[in-house]
Amino acid sequence: MTRKLRNRTRKATEQCEACKYWFTPRGLALHLDNTARTACVALRHAQQQAREAESDSDAQPPSSAPSQTPSSTPQPFEGDFFGDYAQEDWDEFDEYDPSRHGDSPMEIDGDEQVEDWEEEEVPAEDPHAAALRDAQRHVHAHLRAKTFRVPFPDARAGQPLDQDRQPSAYKKSEPGDPYHPFASKLDWQVARWAKMRGPGSTAVTELLEIEHLVELLGLSFKNVRELNAIIDNDLSASRPRFIRREIIVAGEAFEVFYRDIIACVRALYGDPEFSGILVFTPERHYADVDQTVRVYFDMHTGRWWWETQEKLEKEKPGATIIPIIISSDKTQLTVFGSKTAYPVYMTIGNLPKDIRRKPRRRRQILLAYLPSSRLDHITSKAARRRVQANLFHTCMSTILKPLRQYGIEGISMASGDGVVRRCHPIFAMYIGDYPEQLLVTCCKTGTCPKCNVPRAELGRSTEPDRPLRD
Template identity: 60%
Template structure:
């Protein structure tokens, strides 16, 4: 039994209320800070400060009694006459704001409306699923015998008695697995086995790395092998290493780990029985799959679509010497996004290593760029060529459970950053890869645009038969570069301009947020921004940048994500130069941050998508403040314009976590950087591909051994994919402090109301006594997700709260570590899963459990209890 005690604080963070299944919890949300030292901002009384929402002091001001300023434009506690003087012209309009923004009642209405919209998405019981009308879509092919992938694998191994075969024993297999997945270099491993009697005592079937590699190469099945071919472009030959794309698709489609979760037909999901609010999450809920299924059914019904998702990105594999690799990754949309986004589930496969030449011998830069583009498309065309026939006619594929279907692998999505999108589509830099909007209108939120005409582009590409000059003119008219047979030209049911997907990592975090930080540093001053960063109190899931954020270089996407969590809070009351009102700037920042977080919803509805558009409109409606401050001249940024395509792309291919480049960026570590480090840096790609094949075989054999020993522990538990997930509270196995006296809970932890609460419990229940003077105390509590999607994933920590008193450390020469008492949102009984209505802010002061010996005594008859004096 664990109990939390808390008090009110002016710092808050969105941690869920502890539920009753963990313990009988009592959380005090008092109206003032404890008297034993206050919080991070010092000790104060209730009447010494103005709490947010108390605007009576402002209304009584004679200078502002007739003002229509909204609460968004007012900073309580500041001298209004100095802060926002009454001016005329543009500044007056900015100060007063629009009628919609300035109306508190309207803001409250919008907040309630948003909460209702999000609440509908969270209601699992109300979800209505509409199946594709033709039941033959994704239907299995009749077959006599069904042999699942694990049984077929055992047949290849040809040893039914030994689950570790072809390895002799468990030790033989475990050491081989360690050597290839976790161990040292091949030379070091051979030296280890070369030590006298090591090989004999362990009973290994191999004496060195060479013999182990021979077993893996010849006796273990795995994913397709790499090929090495030469591509000739402009009279020069280049090596490309690639796998058979059809075999790669079969390897993912037939993986037994995904067999229970594969999706074979499109569906439409709705948040209500009337089917008025549509939901979008996994790829099969988008419009592309449904529409493409209809097109395939016109030729031959009963098709199973396999959406091919391709990602390419050049990456550095060394810190120095500028050595690069150009991996191409492949995954399929039939695998749920919750599995695809986890590298440990191996739902992506390395398809190819493209040439990384810079063609420095071509001195003309325009010619060099054209040659590089033609080289890229020539290599990708060779790799993806088998998709043309397979996509049209279909091929029989076997899933991991042994069931056959007529499958059509269709190129659906391309995932990449802006340079990759420009390279793939063939448009010019500074232009949108998806639409025909002029570069000078990229910063507008109202300029009209049309999606690029694929038919016109294909006709221009066909003009290559009419001569070079006609070909160049035709491509210029179509708005693309003169690329000779781009790889997507012959692929069926493919629109490359539609296939380019949103990129949260590079477009938002590494794009717009990076720009925004620079703009804010110019507007407020780097010293002020950094000073406020250093004064942030420690809190859960908040990284502290003790040296500030303006001087950081090469900020990663993760760091930008951490900065976004407190960015609005540190600028909310900074003064602008020239006495400009901050309202427009705050709205612009809020709009951009709202768009950032709304774009990452794991489930969207047709209603939440309108919130996404409104957030982008909020930024555009207030972005002029950066021009007035002299920070920007225009906003013609392709990454800003890309935000206008997010709504349609989510409706087409599902939510952005289906195709986030963050996942493939993580794959660079495992499939490029680590692979390069395992080589001797001579003809490295031959060694990299071989190293990768062996590692994949060991990983596949590991899963087969687990199946042989324990069966398949993962079973499909279908649940609607939405924003909800259950949270379970967890504590450490042993308390942080085994026996803390009650008085110490008051003086050091600040639980000032603990004795009063204890006596109140004893008075209310005369039969219950609390026979203890000390309590075991925990310094951290975690909330873990139970894997609500039913994909067999383990629980993960989604939030935590720390409760630690002041202490002196011995590791840092007696350094004084200040106390830390995190804040939580406390449900008063009316709070819902969306929004903050019905929640109060409280500060956790102590997490304790009642000793087991006291529990047995608490419910005994009063006559049998020992005589314990009250405290």
């Protein structure tokens, strides 16, 4: 049994009484919420009835509006796609390098005047929510029935590039050369010092510019830019390092830790475990042979992927879309080593939802963890709300910035079977509860974050043809 497997086994402390599988406490809750097994569904209903009975017998009335401030008891981080984390994993990170990323310092004025954003007080859970969830599962069961598939009409979409399969990092290395892609042990040691112990990119570059130093040491790089290229192109990104960056808010500095999103996409997209189930092109599915009833059951069957593929094929035929899915929960503080923050996760829509939604498969990557400060040094409540919104958007803009270029131009990526395609990673979805939907879309409390329905008409109809927000 490997060390990673032993660690996961120790953390799986809760057993589902119905299916007898073991989970972490959070994993068991997610399992019962999403399972379609008859025995597990019956167990969930029994637990819900027990909780309702306990709630009815409690003399203390429940709060009508649960707090949307972060939980007072932070939860430990339970791992992600890259496995479990030790304390030293959180202590190792790269400092933000402006010369490499081409950004200016991030500073937010506490008095900046933008449209006010209000934090939402979410009402108590609808007592009919359980019945609604059961109805949804009933519908999902019908969606598993046979459908009539219509492929995307342009055969060039999602096609491999006209080149040989890309070998793995292991196969590219020379037999008996443990320091590949570096030329020697000394070459690797200098690179390791420059990236992990060095005084900074400018100082390292100036050191390497000393006459004949590179030749005397036999280095494969002459400056930090060339070293970064070797790392980005020739080393497998098993676990991308975090980047620490400071954001100045009303004169106070806050830390944000995030990963290179492109490296995270490469890791998920190139995982050999899923080489046979990745989806590369959109499809339309219908419930009848006459194609009158459209069926939606996974991301590639939706309208967004189809319409986006059409636009890309007009500009750059042969595109493979990688839908980027971001999720977070600002009410759930999480402990990352000695730091307490709230996490931002990422996955890709090319993975079937049956894989993405299972906690035990760990198809989510911890992309970033954001500052959890309440900004108490800002006395004005209105200004504090504005700055909280601006802080969030500034962090997310920085984290997602690489998608702007590669989403349009494309980037060559190899899937787990070594096949290389021109991929376009595009930010497609943000998963969050209602308060975060308001935060992401810059909407006020009580409005719909999806369409411009008047506030007074909320809930009066289910008209699906309202125009979406721009």
